Amino acid sequence: QVQLQESGPGLVKPSETLSLTCTVSGDSISGYYWSWIRQPPGKGLEWIGYIYNSGSGSTNYNPSLKSRVTISVDTSKNQFFLKLSSVTAADTAVYYCARNRGDTMIQIWGQGTLVTVSS
């Protein structure tokens, strides 16, 4: 059974970079699409972007966040990562890592981790 677990700081200062790690267990990270999705407190879901862990390692980012987002993968550790730069209070949210089927569905979700942006 595939399981995903997010980890990283729960508090980030404004203007700094938010960095999260997702550790995948129960299956290889190779050959799948891996996403980050966020949900501000009391609000809806926003797809941040994904990486396709194939030979190309192609990525697809939300245009509204593209200038600040980097998603990468470390196949040897079965982990993938999110970096979001120049954060503001508007980036406060629960961040979920997930496995997706391209752009068409989210198959498996991590439990989520709350990141608060505050000085």
Added chain:
Amino acid sequence: QSALTQPASVSGSPGQSITISCAGTSSDVGGYDYVSWYQQDPGKAPKVVIYDVSKRPSGVSNRFSGSKSGNTASLTISGLQADDEADYYCCSYAGGKTLGVFGTGTKVTVL
């Protein structure tokens, strides 16, 4: 990319059927058969209950069904139960290299 439109809340009594709508455009919901639905219990991660408009993942109750007409997709929950009380989100493929777009979310209350 604008969020798909869902009603803020839907309610029903135990045993009844309810339907949640998800309105989009011909560029997303109406253009492709790739609508998925997610159930989110309070404080928990979402879970897929319907994908590709009407397919149910293994382990999801057959009380959940999906359909689409034109630019609007629908999720129907029949035989409503107390543990169906949750937030529900639709999501649609929007073509090309565009990320899927989520709906605004619907809170289901079992009376």
